[in-house]
Each structure stands twice: as C-alpha cells, then as structure tokens.
Amino acid sequence: xxxxxxxxxxxxxxxxxxxxxxxxxxxxxxxxxxxxxxxxxxxxxxxxxxxxxxxxxxxxxxxxxxxxxxxxxxxxxxxxxxxxxxxxxxxxxxxxxxxxxxxxxxxxxxxxxxxxxxxxxxxxxxxxxxxxxxxxxxxxxxxxxxxxxxxxxxxxxxxxxxxxxxxxxxxxxxxxxxxxxxxxxxxxxxxxxxxxxxxxxxxxxxxxxxxxxxxxxxxxxxxxxxxxxxxxxxxxxxxxxxxxxxxxxxxxxxxxxxxxxxxxxxxxxxxxxxxxxxxxxxxxxxxxxxxxxxxxxxxxxxxxxxxxxxxxxxxxxxxxxxxxxxxxxxxxxxxxxxxxxxxxxxxxxxxxxxxxxxxxxxxxxxxxxxxxxxxxxxxxxxxxxxxxxxxxxxxxxxxxxxxxxxxxxxxxxxxxxxxxxxxxxxxxxxxxxxxxxxxxxxxxxxxxxxxxxxxxxxxxxxxxxxxxxxxxxxxxxxxxxxxxxxxxxxxxxxxxxxxxxxxxxxxxxxxxxxxxxxxxxxxxxxxxxxxxxxxxxxxxxxxxxx
Amino acid sequence: xxxxxxxxxxxxxxxxxxxxxxxxxxxxxxxxxxxxxxxxxxxxxxxxxxxxxxxxxxxxxxxxxxxxxxxxxxxxxxxxxxxxxxxxxxxxxxxxxxxxxxxxxxxxxxxxxxxxxxxxxxxxxxxxxxxxxxxxxxxxxxxxxxxxxxxxxxxxxxxxxxxxxxxxxxxxxxxxxxxxxxxxxxxxxxxxxxxxxxxxxxxxxxxxxxxxxxxxxxxxxxxxxxxxxxxxxxxxxxxxxxxxxxxxxxxxxxxxxxxxxxxxxxxxxxxxxxxxxxxxxxxxxxxxxxxxxxxxxxxxxxxxxxxxxxxxxxxxxxxxxxxxxxxxxxxxxxxxxxxxxxxxxxxxxxxxxxxxxxxxxxxxxxxxxxxxxxxxxxxxxxxx
Numbered sequence: 053x054x055x056x057x058x059x060x061x062x063x064x065x066x067x068x069x070x071x072x073x074x075x076x077x078x079x080x081x082x083x084x085x086x087x088x089x090x091x092x093x094x095x096x097x098x099x100x101x102x103x104x105x106x107x108x109x110x111x112x113x114x115x116x117x118x119x120x121x122x123x124x125x126x127x128x129x130x131x132x133x134x135x136x137x138x139x140x141x142x143x144x145x146x147x148x149x150x151x152x153x154x155x156x157x158x159x160x161x162x163x164x165x166x167x168x169x170x171x172x173x174x175x176x177x178x179x180x181x182x183x184x185x186x187x188x189x190x191x192x193x194x195x196x197x198x199x200x201x202x203x204x205x206x207x208x209x210x211x212x213x214x215x216x217x218x219x220x221x222x223x224x225x226x227x228x229x230x231x232x233x234x235x236x237x238x239x240x241x242x243x244x245x246x247x248x249x250x251x252x253x254x255x256x257x258x259x260x261x262x263x264x265x266x267x268x269x270x271x272x273x274x275x276x277x278x279x280x281x282x283x284x285x286x287x288x289x290x291x292x293x294x295x296x297x298x299x300x301x302x303x304x305x306x307x308x309x310x311x312x313x314x315x316x317x318x319x320x321x322x323x324x325x326x327x328x329x330x331x332x333x334x335x336x337x338x339x340x341x342x343x344x345x346x347x348x349x350x351x352x353x354x355x356x357x358x359x360x361x362x363x364x365x366x367x368x369x370x371x372x373x374x375x376x377x378x379x380x381x382x383x384x385x386x387x388x389x390x391x392x393x394x395x396x397x398x399x400x401x402x403x404x405x406x407x408x409x410x411x412x413x414x415x416x417x418x419x420x421x422x423x424x425x426x427x428x429x430x431x432x433x434x435x436x437x438x439x440x441x442x443x444x445x446x447x448x449x450x451x452x453x454x455x456x457x458x459x460x461x462x463x464x465x466x467x468x469x470x471x472x473x474x475x476x477x478x479x480x481x482x483x484x485x486x487x488x489x490x491x492x493x494x495x496x497x498x499x500x501x502x503x504x505x506x507x508x509x510x511x512x513x514x515x516x517x518x519x520x521x522x523x524x525x526x527x528x529x530x531x532x533x534x535x536x537x538x539x540x541x542x543x544x545x546x547x548x549x550x551x552x553x554x555x556x557x558x559x560x561x562x563x564x565x566x567x568x569x570x571x572x573x574x575x576x577x578x579x580x581x582x583x584x585x586x587x588x589x590x591x592x593x594x595x596x597x598x
Numbered sequence: 599x600x601x602x603x604x605x606x607x608x609x610x611x612x613x614x615x616x617x618x619x620x621x622x623x624x625x626x627x628x629x630x631x632x633x634x635x636x637x638x639x640x641x642x643x644x645x646x647x648x649x650x651x652x653x654x655x656x657x658x659x660x661x662x663x664x665x666x667x668x669x670x671x672x673x674x675x676x677x678x679x680x681x682x683x684x685x686x687x688x689x690x691x692x693x694x695x696x697x698x699x700x701x702x703x704x705x706x707x708x709x710x711x712x713x714x715x716x717x718x719x720x721x722x723x724x725x726x727x728x729x730x731x732x733x734x735x736x737x738x739x740x741x742x743x744x745x746x747x748x749x750x751x752x753x754x755x756x757x758x759x760x761x762x763x764x765x766x767x768x769x770x771x772x773x774x775x776x777x778x779x780x781x782x783x784x785x786x787x788x789x790x791x792x793x794x795x796x797x798x799x800x801x802x803x804x805x806x807x808x809x810x811x812x813x814x815x816x817x818x819x820x821x822x823x824x825x826x827x828x829x830x831x832x833x834x835x836x837x838x839x840x841x842x843x844x845x846x847x848x849x850x851x852x853x854x855x856x857x858x859x860x861x862x863x864x865x866x867x868x869x870x871x872x873x874x875x876x877x878x879x880x881x882x883x884x885x886x887x888x889x890x891x892x893x894x895x896x897x898x899x900x901x902x903x904x905x906x907x908x909x910x911x912x913x914x915x916x917x918x919x920x921x922x923x924x925x926x927x928x929x930x931x932x933x934x935x936x937x938x939x940x941x942x943x944x945x946x947x948x949x950x951x952x953x954x955x956x957x958x959x960x961x962x963x964x965x966x967x968x969x970x971x972x973x974x975x976x977x978x979x980x981x982x
Contacts, residue, residue, distance in 0.1 A: 332761045334895075392947055397761045398675045399946040402902060405895050406942020413935035529772045529891065532765045567776045574773040578749075578766055582756045 092154035095124055095142050099135050103173055110179055124153050128172050129180045137166040189215055189232075194225035201231035205238050205265070213239045238268055241285075247278040254281060258288035266292050302441050304558045310447040312554025313454035314516065317509030318527045319534035320461060320546045325502035327541015328478045329495055331390060332401045335408035336531065337524025339503045342381060343374035343510020344519045345415060348424045364429035367511065374507035381411075382503025386496045408524070416521040423518040432515065450512050457508060462543055474498055478541050537577050539587025548588055609827045618820070625656075626816040630809050646805045653812035653880045655920045660819045660873035662900040662912035664866040667826050669898065670907035671835065672862045673842030674759075678749075678767030679870050680894035681774050682742035684884065686871025688778075689741055691791035691884040692725060693734030694802075698795050711793075712786045722784045731798055738875040739868040746867030747860065754856045754863075759845065768891045775889035790885025797879050808880070815876045819913070822869050826909050829865065838862055899938070902945050905952025914953055 097109040110128070113121055127133040127144040133153060134145045142153040145167060150159040172180070188200035197219070204216065216236040223229045237253035254272065257265050266289060273285035322336050333339075347370040354366040385407060393400045428446055435444040465471035473494045476484040485491045513523065530553070538549025553573060560569030581587070610618060629644055629652065636643040661683050668674040700707035704714040709721060727733040749770060753763055781787035800807040829835050837858045841848040849855050878884045887893075896919075904915025919941070926934040949956055 330761075332765065389943055389947065396946075396950075398669075398764065399950070401675070401761055401764060402895070402898055403943050403946040406899075406939040406946075409935045409939035409942070411939075413932065413939065417932060525892075529769060533769060536762065536765060565780075567780055571773045571777050574769050578752065578769065581758060581762075581766070582752055585756045585758055585762070 088154075091120070095154045098124075098128060098133065099142060099170055103176060106172070107176055107179060110176060120154070120156060123156075125180045127153065128170060129177045131169060131172065133170045133172075134167040135170060137168055142170070143167070189219040190222070194228045197223070197225070197228040198231045201228065201235040204235040205231070205262075234265075238265065241268060241272050241276075247281060250276065250278065250281045251284055254284040254288050258291055299441065304562075305555060306441060306443060306447070308555030308558035309451055309551060310554070311558060312551035313451045314509070314513060315527075315530055315534050315554055316454045316547060316550035317450075317457060317512055318506065319531040319538075319550055320458060320543060321502035321505035321509065322531050323535050323538070323541060323543065323546040324461075324474070324505075325499055326535055328474055328498040329390075329394075330397055331393075332397065332404070332532075333499075333502070334401055334405040334528070335385065335411060336404075336503075336506055337526075337528035338408045338411040339378045339382065339506030339524070340510040340513055340527055341415065341519075341521065341524040342378045342411065343507030344426070344514035344523055345419060345424070345510075346370060346374040346377045346507065347511045347514040348419075348426050348519055351426055364431055367429055367432070367515075370511050371508055374511045375504040378507025378510070379500040379504030382506075383496050383500035385503070386499035390499065391492065391495065412521045412524075419521070421521060423520045426514040426519050428515055446515050450515065453512060457505065458543060458547060461505065465543070470494075470497065533574065533577050535587075536581060537587055539589035542587070542589040545587055545589035605828075609824060609831060618823070622816065622820045625652075626813050626820070630813060633809060646808055649812050650808050650880060651924070653808070653815045654877065655917050656812070656815045656819050657873045657877035657880065658897075658900065658920055659913040659916040660815070660822055660876070661870050661897055662904070662916040663819070663822055663826060663909060664869035664873065665897050666901050666906050666909055666912040667829065667866045667869070668859075668862050669901060670909075670912075671830050671842060672838045672859050673845075674859060674863060675761075675764045675898060676767045676863070676866075677764045677891060677894045677898065678771040679866070679897050680891075681767075681771035681889055682746060682867040682870035683874035683877070683897075684771075684774070684778075684886075684888035685742045685745065686738045686874030687878040687884040687888060688785060688791070688874075689728075689734055689737040689871070690875035690878045691794075692728040692737075692785075693731060694794035694797060694879060695791045696725070696729040697797065698793065701795050702793070710786070710791075712781075712789065713784070716781060718784075725784070735875075738871050742867040742871035742874075743864050746864045750860045750863040751856075754859045768894065771889050771894055772891050775886050775891075778886035778889060786885070788886065790883060791878075792883040792885075794879065794882060802879060802882070811876065811880050815880070818872055818876060822872070823909060823913070825865075826869075829862070830909065834858055834861065896938075899942050899945065901952075903941065903949075903952055905954035908952070908954050911952050911954045918953065 091113075094109065094113040097112065098106060100106040100109055110125065113124065124133065124144070127146065132144050132146050134143050134150075135141070136143055136150075136159075141159070143150045143159055144153050145162045148162050150162050150165065150167075151157065152159055188196050189204075191197050191200070201216075201219075213236065216232060216239060220229065220232045220236060223232055233256060237256035240249045241253040241257065250272070254269065257269060269285045269289050269292070273282055273289055276282045276285060318336075318340055321339065322333065325331060325333050325336075347367070350370040350373050351366050354363050354369070385404070389403055389407070390400055393403060432446045432449050433444075435442050436448075437443075465475060473484070473489045474497075476487070476489055477491055477494050477498075481491060484494075510523075513527070517523065517526075534546060534549040534553055536549075537553065538545030538547070556576075557569055557573055560572055563569070564572060607615070609615075629649060632642055632644045633646060633649050638645075661679060664682075665676065665679050668676055695710045698710070702711045702714075704711050706714045709718060713721070728737070749767075753766060758766060777783055778785050778790075779788055785791065794802050796802055797807065797811075800810065830838065837848060837853050841853070841855050841858060845855060874884075874888075897916075900916040900919050901912040902915065903919055904913065905911030919938075922937065923934060926937055945952065951958070
C-alpha cells in the first residue's frame with residue numbers, strides 16, 4: 053500500500069475512534085438520526101475566523117455523523133462552502149446554484165448573490181479527508197463500505213473497534229458484513245478485545261489466505277497473553293500454511309497444464325510428420341508463426357469490414373483459415389523440396405531450416421519486424437475463480453482447445469481411411485507401398501496436416517503471446533523436446549511429453565527461476581533418452597529398429 | 599624416409615601438398631606482407647581491417663573444419679558445435695578479462711567489472727587460474743573436449759543417431775545459452791565479456807597484434823587441417839567412414855562404434871574450442887548469443903556449401919558464405935536471410951557435394967577424394 057493513503061487512514065481511524073467515544077459516552081441514538089438543529093449549529097460553526105477554531109468545528113461536525121456531513125465537508129475542502137452575507141446562511145455553491153448546507157434545500161442561482169467564501173487550509177483538508185474515510189464505513193454504497201472495511205483490515209488498530217461495531221450493527225449487505233466482521237476480528241485480536249473475543253477472532257480469521265492476516269495470527273500465536281488464544285492462533289497459522297501450499301500446487305498445476313497445452317498444440321504436428329516421414333521439419337516453428345499472422349490478418353479484416361458486434365467471432369474464422377494457409381504451405385514444401393530428399397534426414401533438416409529463414413524474412417518484410425497485436429475476443433478475456441484459484445478464460449479455452457484438436461486428430465487417424473494409410477506408412481513404408489498405398493500422396497498430406505495443426509496452434513499462441521516474426525523460434529526447441537521425450541509418431545507420447553514438460557517447468561520455476569528450470573528440464577531429457585532412446589511411447593517393430 | 603615422414607607425406611596425394619603449402623604461405627606470409635609493405639593506394643594493399651575480417655572468417659573456417667570431421671566423416675551432424683566454439687571463446691575471454699586488471703571502469707584489480715557491479719566480493723573458484731595464459735589455453739581445449747566427451751559418451755552409448763542426435767546437440771547449446779545469460783553464472787550475463795586491453799602483453803588495439811592474431815589463426819587452421827587429414831587417413835578414419843555409411847554393419851564386424859565416434863567428436867570439439875579462442879580476441883567480445891542454435895546450424899551450411907567429407911571444402915564454404923554475408927548485409931540486409939535460406943535449400947537439393955563437387959563435375963574430372971555420403975547404400979539410415 054502506498055504511503056499517503058495509509059497515513060490518511062490513520063487519521064481516519066483516530067477520528068472514527070473519537071466519534072465512537074462521543075457516541076459511547078452520550079449513549080446517543082444512531083448517528084444518522086442526529087438532531088437536525090444540532091447539525092445546523094455545527095455547520096454554522098464552521099464559519100470561523102481562525103483555522104484552529106475551524107478545525108475544532110470540523111471535528112464537532114464529523115462527530116455528529118449526520119448523513120449530510122460528507123457533503124458539507126467535501127464542499128469546504130473544495131472551497132465551495134460560502135456564507136450568504138445578508139441571510140448569514142451557510143450555503144454550498146456548486147455548478148452555479150446554491151443549496152443550503154444544513155438542509156440541502158435549493159436556494160437559487162449563485163450569480164450575483166453576495167457570498168463570502170469559507171476558506172480551508174491544507175491542514176483542514178487533510179483533516180476532512182480523514183473524517184471522510186471513516187464515513188465510508190457508513191456509506192450508502194456497499195462496495196465503498198467493503199473498501200473501508202478492507203482498509204481497516206489492512207492496518208488494524210484497537211481504536212477502530214467501536215466504529216466497526218456500530219457499522220456492523222447497521223450492516224445489511226452480506227458481503228460488507230463479512231468484511232466488517234473480519235476487520236473487527238483483526239482489531240480485537242490485536243488487543244482490542246477480551247480473551248473470549250480474541251478466541252472468536254482467531255476462529256473468524258482462520259479461513260483467510262491474506263498474508264497480512266496470517267502475519268497478524270502469527271503475532272498473536274507468539275504474543276497473546278492468553279494461552280488458549282496462542283494455541284488457537286498457532287493452529288490457525290498451520291492450517292493456513294497447509295491450505296496455501298495446496299493452493300499453490302493447484303495453481304502451478306493449472307499453469308503447467310496451460311503451458312503444456314500450448315506445447316502440445318505446437319508439438320503434435322511435429323510428432324506426426326516426424327513419425328510418418330522420419331523428417332525433422334525445422335520450419336515447424338514458422339508454421340506456428342504463419343498461423344499467428346493469419347489470425348492477425350483475419351482480425352484486421354473483421355475490424356475493417358464487419359460490425360464490432362461480430363468481432364468476437366474472428367477466432368472461429370481464423371482457425372480454419374490458419375489451417376488452410378499453413379497446410380497449403382506445408383504441402384507446397386513437401387512437393388517442392390522435401391520429397392527430393394527422402395532417405396537423407398540430415399539434409400532435410402538443413403533444407404527446412406533454410407525454408408524457415410526465408411519464411412521469417414518474408415513475414416518480416418511484409419508485416420514489419422515489430423510485434424503485432426492480436427486482441428482477445430470478449431468471450432476469452434476475464435477470469436473465473438474456482439476453489440480459490442483464479443483462472444484466466446483464455447488459458448482455459450486453450451486447454452480445452454488443445455484437447456479438442458488432439459481428440460480430433462486421434463479420431464482422424466483411427467477411423468478415416470487417410471488415417472489408416474498414414475498409420476500404415478508410419479509402421480512400414482515399403483510394405484505399405486507394396487500394398488498399394490500411394491506413399492507419396494500420404495507424405496504430402498501428412499506434411500500438410502502436420503503444418504495445418506501447427507497453424508492452428510499459432511492461432512492459440514497469438515492469444516497468449518506476442519505475434520512477431522521470431523515467434524516460432526521460441527517454441528521450436530521445446531516442441532522438439534516434447535517429441536523426443538514422448539516418442540516419435542505417437543500422439544499419446546506428445547500428450548504425455550507436453551504436459552509433463554509444462555507442469556515440471558512450472559514447478560521448477562519458483563524453486564530455480566525460469567531459466568534454470570528450463571536448463572534442468574533439458575538436462576533431464578538428455579539423461580532420460582539414455583534410458584529410453586525412443587521416448588516414453590516408442591513405436592515398436594522391425595521397421596524402427598534401425 | 600623414416601616411417602613418420604612417410605606417413606606425413608601420405609596425408610596428401612598428388613599435388614595436394616603443393617597446394618596446401620602454397621595456400622598456407624600465401625595466407626600466413628603473403629597477406630601480412632601486403633598489409634605491411636604494399637603502398638596504401640595500390641590495388642595490392644590489404645588494409646588491416648580486411649586482415650582482421652579474414653582472421654574472423656578463418657576462425658569460422660576452423661569451426662567448419664571441426665564440424666566436417668564429425669559430420670562428413672562420421673555422419674554425426676552436430677548442431678551444437680557453436681557451443682564448443684563459444685566455450686573456447688569464453689575460456690580465452692576470461693583470460694583477456696583478467697588481463698584488464700585495474701584498467702577497468704571500476705578500477706578493481708581483483709574483480710572484473712561485472713562482478714563489482716553485481717557486488718561480488720571475491721573471484722569465484724572457476725575463474726581461478728585464468729590470469730595465466732597457459733591455464734586458459736589448456737581450458738580452451740579441455741572444457742569443450744570434456745563436455746563433448748561426456749555428452750558424446752552418453753549419446754553414442756545409447757545409440758542416439760541421425761536427427762535425434764542433431765536435436766539433442768541443439769538442445770545442449772540452447773541450454774548453455776540460457777545458462778550463460780544468467781548473471782549468477784559469473785560470466786558476465788547478457789553482456790558477456792568485452793573491453794579487453796591486451797593479450798600476452800600485446801596491446802589489442804595495435805595493428806601488429808591484429809595481424810599477429812590473424813597469422814596465428816592461419817597457422818592453427820593449417821595444423822588442424824593436417825591433424826584432421828591424419829585422422830581420416832588412419833585406420834580409425836576408415837572405421838569412421840564405414841560407420842557413417844552403415845553403422846550396424848561396422849558394429850557387427852566388431853569395431854567399437856561408440857569409441858570411434860567419441861574420439862572424433864571430442865577432437866572436433868577441441869578444434870572448435872580453439873577456433874572460438876582465436877575468434878574472441880579478434881572480434882573483441884564474447885557473449886551468450888554465440889551459443890544460439892541458429893549459429894550452430896549455420897556452421898552446417900558452410901560445411902555443406904564447400905563440400906563435406908573433404909576437409910578442404912568446409913574451409914572454402916565458410917569463407918564463401920561469410921564473404922557473401924558481409925557483401926549482402928552491406929548492400930541489402932533484407933536480402934541476406936532470403937539468400938541464406940535459399941542457399942540451404944539449393945545446396946541440399948542440387949549440390950550434395952558442395953562447391954568442390956561442382957568444380958569436379960564441371961571439370962569432368964574424377965577427383966580422388968573420399969566418397970561422399972550420398973553414395974551410402976539404401977536401406978540403412980533411412981527414416982532414422
């Protein structure tokens with residue numbers, strides 16, 4: 053919390069305490085029903101020559117706690133409070149009209165009326181600011197009351213207790229009630245309450261996840277005069293720790309799954325081309341990039357030609373568009389270059405690297421080297437809370453999307469005749485050819501399919517990362533690692549590889565830092581393929597032995 | 599002729615030795631002479647900046663030569679040779695860094711500037727000894743060699759071949775890049791090591807030092823060439839060639855495939871380390887971007903352009919491609935990546951034997967060189 057507000061808050065609390073004290077001593081009726089005459093007198097009393105007297109008058113006015121008090125004080129602070137020289141009434145001159153400060157009755161236009169301004173200095177303004185803070189606890193708006201209660205919670209002092217009790221009595225809104233209860237508990241625990249009250253306060257606060265409140269409970273566990281309270285607070289702190297640890301694991305898991313689903317999308321295309329053709333496509337990362345740029349273009353077309361109401365649908369169009377664009381580039385690559393290099397996997401690797409350089413430079417020349425902005429559609433922005441975890445909508449959509457793509461691809465490979473051909477070529481190219489499967493066509497379509505899926509992955513990536521010509525480079529090594537780890541040509545391998553890498557990375561990050569975590573994962577994979585040189589889900593059979 | 603002389607003479611056939619000696623002399627003696635004595639306005643004059651640029655390219659040539667030893671002769675396409683190059687460079691950079699002494703910006707004689715900046719109080723243990731040239735020189739070959747040995751042992755033992763090995767080596771250099779980017783590693787982080795003052799007591803800004811470094815590069819390149827020639831003409835060289843073309847058969851014949859590959863890989867990494875060590879004083883900086891996977895892949899294209907499996911080809915390729923790079927980035931920087939990309943495609947599609955193969959075809963001569971990989975029997979290594 054920045055310095056200034058908390059300083060004001062202290063003042064506010066001091067004032068609240070004063071108000072409380074006045075009320076307790078007089079055992080008066082609720083503040084909102086303060087005597088109108090007394091209020092009017094207090095307002096009139098603001099018109100003082102000396103600032104010292106004026107300050108006292110402000111205090112007195114604040115202590116009355118009338119519903120109109122904030123309005124009058126704000127006017128004074130803003131220099132809008134005036135005295136009518138003839139009637140002597142205190143008025144508020146705002147927006148060219150005059151209203152009676154005490155009653156709120158409209159008096160007439162400000163123009164031409166003989167008015168004397170009631171001046172405030174900075175000290176008084178500060179004082180007013182503080183008094184207004186306390187009034188927020190009794191604001192008409194529940195959200196303001198909650199904010200005020202949270203402020204007390206952030207910095208509980210015993211003096212705030214009476215005001216809180218009073219606010220709690222009058223409170224009807226459930227959310228504000230909860231916030232007030234917690235604030236009161238914090239205040240009582242800090243020394244404001246009896247042993248029983250403190251015990252109850254520990255109970256109230258034990259379900260918090262707020263580190264400041266945990267610190268409060270920790271203090272209580274160490275310093276509270278009552279042994280029972282100390283013990284209860286200690287237990288509460290332990291419970292909070294456990295819950296926080298579980299929550300953190302959950303959070304990491306979700307983040308890991310989200311990172312993993314991006315990796316999965318990026319890697320499955322690679323896995324099938326590598327599996328079917330034994331070819332490493334170094335330009336795979338550029339397919340992601342092209343997919344992302346296709347998304348950008350579709351978005352721009354939507355912006356330019358269609359009404360904003362359907363803008364959110366651009367993603368739905370971008371997905372097939374990206375698939376078609378990158379799929380076509382893939383087929384062209386295969387027919388134009390790669391098919392001449394069969395049986396020479398290392399040369400294929402170099403040639404596709406060359407293609408990746410060309411594609412990068414082409415996009416850089418067309419769209420410029422700077423990042424392009426792709427907006428999240430409305431239905432993908434925002435976040436939802438689930439069991440204390442906050443999940444952003446776009447991440448969830450991407451996780452679901454990755455599974456949908458994986459499921460679709462698995463179904464395609466399992467049930468379509470093209471999928472059957474692809475599996476046959478993967479398992480034994482020569483035998484498949486002998487059985488009449490057109491391996492050349494299967495190769496081209498496989499490459500197109502793998503590239504198309506990469507393009508679709510690019511659509512997903514455009515929603516979470518910057519779209520730049522270098523986009524693909526950031527994913528290519530990781531995608532390779534997924535394929536190497538999971539096993540070539542296996543969708544389930546890609547799934548297992550992507551999610552374990554994503555999750556492991558996220559868990560290592562807080563411990564070792566992002567870079568060191570990545571290094572550790574790479575070292576782990578290098579060691580892992582010692583044991584399983586063909587990955588987790590290795591394809592078996594004579595054709596793979598060499 | 600004793601046996602050793604005979605063995606040496608047999609390294610080159612036909613006019614090989616003559617060509618080798620003429621080229622070495624021209625580069626090691628001729629260029630410095632033209633730099634020093636040809637009048638500045640004559641066409642023959644070689645300005646010092648050109649000498650420096652040539653020195654840089656020759657370092658690349660040395661790196662390409664190292665890659666050719668493993669790729670052209672053992673069929674191991676390492677995409678991590680940039681890592682060995684950079685490690686050698688860092689070892690040399692650390693020596694140069696220690697040589698700055700109290701002439702640094704912070705003027706701390708005991709610590710390099712970036713450590714002072716990071717508030718470090720004493721030199722980390724892995725910097726000990728780098729104030730001695732002999733120690734740094736040893737590390738230039740030992741560190742890349744040790745990494746290659748351990749990495750190669752792990753990889754070759756579990757029979758990781760082909761594209762798998764390429765990817766894993768790429769991951770290695772990528773991991774190292776990430777590691778060296780970290781300030782906590784103590785290698786200068788993002789900025790790397792730079793602002794060197796002197797090498798072996800010679801002022802680094804002096805023209806004579808620059809020419810001297812260039813000559814040293816030529817000599818190291820010539821010596822490394824002979825070393826590689828020696829290896830590939832030895833019995834072990836035959837085994838390497840054989841396993842490149844049919845690994846399983848060599849294994850079944852009882853040769854140690856792992857041992858042969860490991861030897862070539864380690865020697866190659868050491869040569870790459872030397873190339874890096876010569877490179878750093880000539881360009882005046884080493885930073886983690888040298889580890890980037892793209893750099894290592896570029897080395898493969900130099901080798902392929904010249905003609906792999908020839909030892910001379912990669913040297914030619916590195917000089918050609920880098921010459922073209924300097925030309926294009928000067929004239930039209932946008933074009934360069936298109937050109938480089940097209941080079942990858944064209945060379946793999948149409949020039950599997952590189953420029954040397956092209957020259958041989960054009961002359962219609964059958965060069966008595968070793969067979970190139972595209973003559974490998976089908977059935978093996980396809981769809982690895």
